[in-house]
Amino acid sequence: MTNINWKPNRDLDIPVYRQIIDYIKDKISDGEWDVGFKLPTQRQLATLFDVNRSTIIEALDELKGEGIIESRGSGGTIIVNNTWSLLTSTPPPNWYEYIEAGIHRPNLPTIQLINKLEYHRDIIRLGTGELSPELFPREMFSEVLMKISKKIYSLGYEEPKGLLYLRKVLSEYLKRYGIYVSPESILIVSGSLQALQLISLGILHPGSRVFIENLSYLKSLHVFQSAGMNLKGISMDNQGAIPNEVVSRNRNNMALLYTIPTFHNPTGITMTKKRREEILKRCESERVPIIEDDVYRELWLDKEPPNAIKSMDSKGIVLYMGSISKSLSAGLRIGWLVGPESVIERLGDIKMQTDYGSSSLAQWALAHWIDSGLYDEYLHQVRKELRIRRKVALEALDKYFSDIATWQKPKGGFYIWTKLNKKVSINNLFSEALKENLLINPGKIYGFSNNQYLRISYSYASLSDLDKGLKRLAFLVKKASK
Amino acid sequence: MTNINWKPNRDLDIPVYRQIIDYIKDKISDGEWDVGFKLPTQRQLATLFDVNRSTIIEALDELKGEGIIESRGSGGTIIVNNTWSLLTSTPPPNWYEYIEAGIHRPNLPTIQLINKLEYHRDIIRLGTGELSPELFPREMFSEVLMKISKKIYSLGYEEPKGLLYLRKVLSEYLKRYGIYVSPESILIVSGSLQALQLISLGILHPGSRVFIENLSYLKSLHVFQSAGMNLKGISMDNQGAIPNEVVSRNRNNMALLYTIPTFHNPTGITMTKKRREEILKRCESERVPIIEDDVYRELWLDKEPPNAIKSMDSKGIVLYMGSISKSLSAGLRIGWLVGPESVIERLGDIKMQTDYGSSSLAQWALAHWIDSGLYDEYLHQVRKELRIRRKVALEALDKYFSDIATWQKPKGGFYIWTKLNKKVSINNLFSEALKENLLINPGKIYGFSNNQYLRISYSYASLSDLDKGLKRLAFLVKKASK
Numbered sequence: 001m002t003n004i005n006w007k008p009n010r011d012l013d014i015p016v017y018r019q020i021i022d023y024i025k026d027k028i029s030d031g032e033w034d035v036g037f038k039l040p041t042q043r044q045l046a047t048l049f050d051v052n053r054s055t056i057i058e059a060l061d062e063l064k065g066e067g068i069i070e071s072r073g074s075g076g077t078i079i080v081n082n083t084w085s086l087l088t089s090t091p092p093p094n095w096y097e098y099i100e101a102g103i104h105r106p107n108l109p110t111i112q113l114i115n116k117l118e119y120h121r122d123i124i125r126l127g128t129g130e131l132s133p134e135l136f137p138r139e140m141f142s143e144v145l146m147k148i149s150k151k152i153y154s155l156g157y158e159e160p161k162g163l164l165y166l167r168k169v170l171s172e173y174l175k176r177y178g179i180y181v182s183p184e185s186i187l188i189v190s191g192s193l194q195a196l197q198l199i200s201l202g203i204l205h206p207g208s209r210v211f212i213e214n215l216s217y218l219k220s221l222h223v224f225q226s227a228g229m230n231l232k233g234i235s236m237d238n239q240g241a242i243p244n245e246v247v248s249r250n251r252n253n254m255a256l257l258y259t260i261p262t263f264h265n266p267t268g269i270t271m272t273k274k275r276r277e278e279i280l281k282r283c284e285s286e287r288v289p290i291i292e293d294d295v296y297r298e299l300w301l302d303k304e305p306p307n308a309i310k311s312m313d314s315k316g317i318v319l320y321m322g323s324i325s326k327s328l329s330a331g332l333r334i335g336w337l338v339g340p341e342s343v344i345e346r347l348g349d350i351k352m353q354t355d356y357g358s359s360s361l362a363q364w365a366l367a368h369w370i371d372s373g374l375y376d377e378y379l380h381q382v383r384k385e386l387r388i389r390r391k392v393a394l395e396a397l398d399k400y401f402s403d404i405a406t407w408q409k410p411k412g413g414f415y416i417w418t419k420l421n422k423k424v425s426i427n428n429l430f431s432e433a434l435k436e437n438l439l440i441n442p443g444k445i446y447g448f449s450n451n452q453y454l455r456i457s458y459s460y461a462s463l464s465d466l467d468k469g470l471k472r473l474a475f476l477v478k479k480a481s482k
Numbered sequence: 483m484t485n486i487n488w489k490p491n492r493d494l495d496i497p498v499y500r501q502i503i504d505y506i507k508d509k510i511s512d513g514e515w516d517v518g519f520k521l522p523t524q525r526q527l528a529t530l531f532d533v534n535r536s537t538i539i540e541a542l543d544e545l546k547g548e549g550i551i552e553s554r555g556s557g558g559t560i561i562v563n564n565t566w567s568l569l570t571s572t573p574p575p576n577w578y579e580y581i582e583a584g585i586h587r588p589n590l591p592t593i594q595l596i597n598k599l600e601y602h603r604d605i606i607r608l609g610t611g612e613l614s615p616e617l618f619p620r621e622m623f624s625e626v627l628m629k630i631s632k633k634i635y636s637l638g639y640e641e642p643k644g645l646l647y648l649r650k651v652l653s654e655y656l657k658r659y660g661i662y663v664s665p666e667s668i669l670i671v672s673g674s675l676q677a678l679q680l681i682s683l684g685i686l687h688p689g690s691r692v693f694i695e696n697l698s699y700l701k702s703l704h705v706f707q708s709a710g711m712n713l714k715g716i717s718m719d720n721q722g723a724i725p726n727e728v729v730s731r732n733r734n735n736m737a738l739l740y741t742i743p744t745f746h747n748p749t750g751i752t753m754t755k756k757r758r759e760e761i762l763k764r765c766e767s768e769r770v771p772i773i774e775d776d777v778y779r780e781l782w783l784d785k786e787p788p789n790a791i792k793s794m795d796s797k798g799i800v801l802y803m804g805s806i807s808k809s810l811s812a813g814l815r816i817g818w819l820v821g822p823e824s825v826i827e828r829l830g831d832i833k834m835q836t837d838y839g840s841s842s843l844a845q846w847a848l849a850h851w852i853d854s855g856l857y858d859e860y861l862h863q864v865r866k867e868l869r870i871r872r873k874v875a876l877e878a879l880d881k882y883f884s885d886i887a888t889w890q891k892p893k894g895g896f897y898i899w900t901k902l903n904k905k906v907s908i909n910n911l912f913s914e915a916l917k918e919n920l921l922i923n924p925g926k927i928y929g930f931s932n933n934q935y936l937r938i939s940y941s942y943a944s945l946s947d948l949d950k951g952l953k954r955l956a957f958l959v960k961k962a963s964k
Binding site: 104106107112115116130131133134136138141142145146148149150152153154155156157158159160189190191193194197201202221222223226325329330331332333334346349350352353354355356357358359360361362365 | 635640704
């Protein structure tokens with residue numbers, strides 16, 4: 001029988017049967033309980049959850065009504081659908097079988113929903129990790145397009161590592177973070193997510209261990225799990241990840257550390273210089289390579305963050321990821337990966353097999369943008385704007401959330417990691433918010449277990465929407481925690 | 483002991499020991515003999531190849547000198563390197579282990595070499611499947627960039643299926659091929675290779691069978707094999723693939739047919755309308771879905787090809803792939819996949835997990851290009867240019883190859899599938915050609931076994947280089963077959 005350590009909390013204002021439904025849905029949406037999984041009997045569930053059998057029946061009935069489970073007589077109660085499959089229209093039988101067979105896991109249902117809903121016009125996006133369209137530098141963009149249209153003589157396939165012009169520009173640009181590398185050690189990718197995909201396909205064995213901060217953007221993705229790797233959380237304090245939790249691989253179990261040391265997503269924590277040194281030292285001695293995800297670096301608001309871990313890496317154990325998706329435009333889809341040339345060659349070869357390289361047009365645009373100095377000019381401007389946005393969001397939180405949540409002022413990036421004081425059903429809050437046209441990013445998608453956090457972002461919604469949205473959200477939180 | 487049916491050919495002018503070296507290198511580069519593979523003993527090899535033991539020793543010594551094999555005393559002779567790993571600089575020990583562990587296979591060594599050498603300036607590329615930079619419509623491109631710079635208000639992440647504007651334009655555009663689909667059934671991808679990658683990850687089980695024409699572009703890639711699928715070749719005649727070789731999957735063995743019915747790569751064959759109907763009918767009754775790769779369609783030179791198989795597909799078993807990489811610009815990196823909405827949703831979700839969508843800038847550019855009618859205008863022009871190029875290439879072949887090879891006049895696309903009359907070592911020819919700054923695409927990378935074909939392309943090299951290059955190549959072929 002499955003191991004269940006959870007029990008409903010009778011102190012909450014949420015009915016017990018509803019808490020059980022949420023629990024089961026979470027198990028399914030986290031992929032722990034697959035389609036075909038057999039639930040414990042009603043009697044067993046009643047014992048496990050310490051509730052009456054009638055409460056179990058009430059919960060199971062609702063799940064049946066939603067088409068998530070089915071009774072199969074003596075076969076017991078079976079999960080027949082995950083929320084994901086309920087979201088999509090029913091495919092013809094043969095395709096359905098194919099879809100089910102695919103190797104790659106579907107996104108978490110919440111993420112799929114967020115991905116879709118983000119394109120509904122009237123929704124206020126309070127958690128989106130992207131710059132507001134208001135901040136897009138239209139004139140500068142026109143200027144860039146004009147300039148490159150005169151420079152580009154043809155647009156064919158690029159070298160496996162990407163447009164040489166862009167790699168040269170980046171090789172120069174990275175010096176400001178203390179990173180000295182030749183264009184040959186740089187791979188252009190279509191955003192840092194693709195870099196992770198290539199790493200998972202190119203240099204990791206199924207069964208490898210990937211250490212991540214125990215709250216991490218990476219937990220919301222399936223990129224490593226789909227390739228058969230195991231994620232293991234390591235604790236953080238306010239200096240960043242705790243080094244001694246990175247423990248040596250044994251012979252057959254390779255490992256990596258994935259970390260976001262600068263303006264960490266979702267917590268906003270920036271690793272101190274000292275901690276960076278300690279982490280690097282630890283990983284060197286444990287022979288665990290590091291993936292340093294540094295995509296928020298340019299978005300410092302108070303002072304420049306410490307140099308990248310990569311800048312201290314004399315032994316070549318750090319793969320360094322950068323991107324302009326957060327700082328300039330996600331729509332260009334350009335990022336870069338820096339590492340030992342052998343690794344870059346290997347991943348470049350896989351990239352050629354995956355998509356034959358990133359868009360040359362986008363590479364040209366970015367190379368010119370940085371090379372001309374326009375990017376620096378723009379960054380100066382966007383930091384100003386983000387400071388205003390951060391101020392507005394913090395003021396709104398002070399106004400509406402001071403008695404229901406706690407948070408810290410972020411020093412850069414987009415996120416205010418906000419902890420609700422009272423336990424509420426985050427699933428319910430998400431649905432209720434949606435009814436009010438608010439899209440929120442529940443903290444639990446970034447964690448290994450449920451939590452009471454919300455990732456509030458001040459980067460996307462307009463200033464008035466930020467205030468309006470947070471006010472409305474506070475109202476819903478209060479209602480839910482009554 | 484390994485099964486070897488091959489014997490050196492003493493009629494060739496290539497020394498027997500060199501033929502043996504080539505044979506072993508081919509086994510390794512085809513991935514049949516892995517690193518760690520133990521060769522038969524010298525005595526056994528001498529028997530198998532029907533040569534003196536001294537010849538074997540000569541061959542093995544050279545392979546040892548190249549670092550490909552090693553004697554391990556009583557452990558026998560072991561393969562310690564594949565040509566691929568020799569091409570890259572030796573990585574630090576720990577990374578090397580990681581690289582070896584990766585799930586995704588490296589490209590074929592020949593392909594890796596071609597991918598790299600294509601960017602050397604002085605090389606004449608006689609096999610490249612890409613339009614010459616000379617044909618790039620620079621002015622039109624400037625016009626497109628100017629226009630979209632006024633239309634784009636921001637460049638953020640797009641919907642999972644891609645820019646709606648582009649999908650609407652494509653939905654309209656595809657009608658001319660008899661394909662009627664809504665934008666909801668179209669997924670924008672970064673070229674058709676990515677579509678294959680998504681299919682391999684999203685809807686196929688490891689162990690699935692993928693039928694391909696027994697000469698096929700797909701054979702030169704690892705996209706399906708890396709995901710654990712098996713390729714199975716089916717024969718072709720001059721009408722296209724033979725339907726009755728597509729045989730039904732059993733319960734546990736799913737299957738797909740991948741076909742390039744129009745201006746097939748590499749043979750140039752176009753499937754007749756009748757054959758398209760037969761293939762579709764066969765696949766329907768065998769319940770084998772079809773991937774129709776139609777990227778060369780617009781490059782007809784004599785008359786328009788029959789409508790796409792997809793246009794006859796009333797049951798939704800065809801996934802249709804299109805792209806502008808061949809017809810306009812590979813560097814935009816934009817293609818499209820059309821299929822049942824459930825499949826498109828599933829693959830769109832995986833795409834979001836892979837790279838968060840294709841470059842918005844490139845999508846905007848293409849949408850405007852097609853929508854404005856500029857693409858049609860351009861296609862008219864490029865067909866004219868390709869007719870000239872085809873003529874020049876055919877004239878050069880007539881001049882230099884008439885006594886050493888045979889070929890057919892292609893009716894569209896880029897390729898003249900050229901069969902050498904005499905057996906020569908294609909590996910040697912490839913190396914010798916390289917010394918003369920000629921890059922050729924050996925036919926064997928597209929086949930299941932060695933063959934005497936070259937894929938000659940008239941799309942890339944300049945007209946004078948085409949003539950010069952083919953002249954030089956003919957000389958080398960004659961020298962090799964003496």
